[in-house]
Amino acid sequence: MVDEDFPVTLVRAPIVSTERALNNEATPCIAFAYLNGYLRSKGYHCEVIDCIAEGLNRLWPVAEFPGYMCQGLTWDEVIERIPPNSQVIGFSTMFSGEWPIVRMLIRRVRQRFPDALIVAGGEHITAMPEYSMRDCPAIDVCVCGEGEHALYEICEARREGRDFSQISGAAHIDRDGAFLKVEPKRIRDIDELAWPFWPDGYLERFWAAGKSYGVQTARDMPIMASRGCPYQCTFCSNSRMWTTRYILRDIDDLIGEIKSYVARYDITALQFYDLTAITKKRWTMEFCQRLIDEGLDYLKWSLPSGTRSEALDGEVLAMLKRTNCNYLVYAPESGSSDTLEKINKRIDLEKLTGSVIEATRRGIIVRTNLIIGFPYETRNNILKTIRYGLYLAWKGADEVTINIFSPYPGTEIFEELIGRGGVVVNDDYFLALTSLNSDYTLFNPMTCNIYVGARELAIYRLGFMLLNYIIGYIRYPSRIWRTLHNVFFGGGAAATVLEHRLKDARKKAAGGRMGSIR
Numbered sequence: 268m269v270d271e272d273f274p275v276t277l278v279r280a281p282i283v284s285t286e287r288a289l290n291n292e293a294t295p296c297i298a299f300a301y302l303n304g305y306l307r308s309k310g311y312h313c314e315v316i317d318c319i320a321e322g323l324n325r326l327w328p329v330a331e332f333p334g335y336m337c338q339g340l341t342w343d344e345v346i347e348r349i350p351p352n353s354q355v356i357g358f359s360t361m362f363s364g365e366w367p368i369v370r371m372l373i374r375r376v377r378q379r380f381p382d383a384l385i386v387a388g389g390e391h392i393t394a395m396p397e398y399s400m401r402d403c404p405a406i407d408v409c410v411c412g413e414g415e416h417a418l419y420e421i422c423e424a425r426r427e428g429r430d431f432s433q434i435s436g437a438a439h440i441d442r443d444g445a446f447l448k449v450e451p452k453r454i455r456d457i458d459e460l461a462w463p464f465w466p467d468g469y470l471e472r473f474w475a476a477g478k479s480y481g482v483q484t485a486r487d488m489p490i491m492a493s494r495g496c497p498y499q500c501t502f503c504s505n506s507r508m509w510t511t512r513y514i515l516r517d518i519d520d521l522i523g524e525i526k527s528y529v530a531r532y533d534i535t536a537l538q539f540y541d542l543t544a545i546t547k548k549r550w551t552m553e554f555c556q557r558l559i560d561e562g563l564d565y566l567k568w569s570l571p572s573g574t575r576s577e578a579l580d581g582e583v584l585a586m587l588k589r590t591n592c593n594y595l596v597y598a599p600e601s602g603s604s605d606t607l608e609k610i611n612k613r614i615d616l617e618k619l620t621g622s623v624i625e626a627t628r629r630g631i632i633v634r635t636n637l638i639i640g641f642p643y644e645t646r647n648n649i650l651k652t653i654r655y656g657l658y659l660a661w662k663g664a665d666e667v668t669i670n671i672f673s674p675y676p677g678t679e680i681f682e683e684l685i686g687r688g689g690v691v692v693n694d695d696y697f698l699a700l701t702s703l704n705s706d707y708t709l710f711n712p713m714t715c716n717i718y719v720g721a722r723e724l725a726i727y728r729l730g731f732m733l734l735n736y737i738i739g740y741i742r743y744p745s746r747i748w749r750t751l752h753n754v755f756f757g758g759g760a761a762a763t764v765l766e767h768r769l770k771d772a773r774k775k776a777a778g779g780r781m782g783s784i785r
């Protein structure tokens with residue numbers, strides 16, 4: 268029974284990027300779908316205002332922060348859409364680089380809805396709850412860590428007039444100005460969670476606009492098979508958000524969810540949004556076998572958010588290919604064993620390289636992610652990573668990306684940098700994270716590296732990006748046809764980030780779906 272008298276509204280802010288941004292892909296918000304499903308299963312009426320979904324490809328400049336753009340609904344459009352009787356309004360902030368902009372939106376919403384309870388959650392809030400609340404007093408309470416149960420408890424507390432002091436994962440500032448936080452607890456029985464709730468017409472917007480997380484098909488379905496990651500890389504905020512508890516879903520439950528999407532949407536592909544989807548060989552083989560047994564192996568499926576390579580040996584890769592897996596993203600992060608040790612990335616580079624080569628040999632589209640510019644990384648180690656990336660491109664990886672290290676809150680490296688004054692937290696810092704993440708030109712506002720300057724790192728990144736594609740197209744000329752087909756003639760699939768961006772550019776040039784508000 269859904270309670271219409273206590274509506275909860277969840278707001279997803281626009282994508283923030285620089286005016287020169289290349290990398291600002293819009294994807295469906297699976298976190299909100301989970302929150303929505305959970306609150307509904309507990310009897311709440313939940314509305315989602317997703318600025319990105321409702322304003323796909325609409326760009327507008329942020330007057331307060333020259334040089335930065337938003338993609339999505341404007342503040343006025345968001346406020347118009349929030350049901351006037353909303354009792355709880357929740358905001359999600361995944362990326363710290365978006366914080367100054369999300370903060371503006373929260374303040375606007377507070378002015379218009381002075382009596383609603385304003386809740387904020389997500390990776391950024393989990394990493395910096397006290398900072399966020401003091402920087403934006405419009406927030407009443409933060410959700411740290413996994414959101415479903417904490418948000419539900421907060422709604423219950425609000426209905427019953429209780430405070431938040433007993434709710435795991437809740438953080439707030441009390442009347443005396445003291446910051447109070449109850450440590451979050453992981454949800455252990457994830458199979459008991461309600462499946463994500465996708466409002467009518469929501470996913471269809473992304474499909475119609477050709478937006479996809481990875482290799483695009485007609486109707487790509489976001490899904491998750493696990494939560495958390497057992498590793499503790501020092502540049503990743505995973506352990507702060509999720510702890511190191513790694514939980515895989517029950518395969519029956521997962522297959523049931525997939526079948527429900529086949530029935531409802533006639534989906535064409537599954538895109539796994541997991542932090543680390545494949546770590547266990549037995550689970551992976553069983554899952555693939557079930558796809559075959561249930562006649563679901565006609566669906567394409569992919570791991571676009573990066574995966575470990577330990578369980579991806581020849582046998583598993585053969586099974587992945589057999590069951591129509593079409594896209595894998597590996598995240599070796601570095602080609603230097605020194606750097607890998609320093610960042611605590613526990614991988615066997617030789618095995619990972621073998622797995623990449625085997626996957627490409629089997630015809631799976633492969634992307635690999637690398638990072639340069641860690642704080643203590645020498646130029647020599649950076650060059651090793653670049654050489655390694657070129658080797659992967661030569662050996663057949665379809666796309667090798669190099670990012671410049673970003674010191675994200677909630678990571679071990681960030682804490683260390685803060686401790687010695689290597690990072691000062693303010694709006695310039697947050698926006699520099701956005702620039703690092705979205706702007707691949709030679710403009711690079713930040714480096715934490717003590718040996719190599721910001722401009723030099725940007726030159727390496729841009730030069731590498733071009734070389735990676737040149738090697739790929741010269742050595743594997745059939746990709747030229749694939750790209751031309753996908754961008755100009757197919758109208759459907761896009762296999763790489765480059766193809767996605769070229770498609771966007773073509774639409775923009777044709778005056779198609781790209782719009783701008785000024």
Ligand code: SF4
Nearest residue numbers: 496498499500503505
């Ligand atoms: S970088 Fe990947 S493997 Fe490392 S802790 Fe984060 S999610 Fe886990």
